[in-house]
Amino acid sequence: MLELRPNCECCDRDLPPERQEAMICTFECTFCVECVDTVLGGICPNCGGDFAQRPIRPAALLAKYPASTKRVLKAEGCAPVQAA
Template sequence: MLELRPNCECCDRDLPPAVPALICSYECTFCPDCAAGVLAQRCPNCGGNLVPRPVRPPQHLLRHPASAARVLKPGGCPAA
């Protein structure tokens, strides 16, 4: 099951489950601005492509809540 991480790993912007975000195959999570800008649609950790994070319907969030663990790259993300 996807973690649905709560923030952008580059800029630490809040990304609640209903807010659009992008992820790689390892679930590294980024806001649309960082993904399109500095990252050029590539994960800075694995080099994989970034795709839209699936939306978990609200009724399923009750049983399977999003993660509360924040992941942040020290110093932000380098340009791709």
């Protein structure tokens, strides 16, 4: 089950579970669509993978399976992956 992390790892923007602006990679690294498009160039800085829109968990299931409250923020800042 997805964690539904609460924020963008790059700019720390709030990304509540119902927000369509949340993007994730296959490891659930979570970023806002603005950072994915303008800062990261569509490539995850953690794993080098691409992004997909994070699915919306139905409100009725959020009560039983709540979203994560643990905020993750890149301490070294957010920069695109450099091509080798």
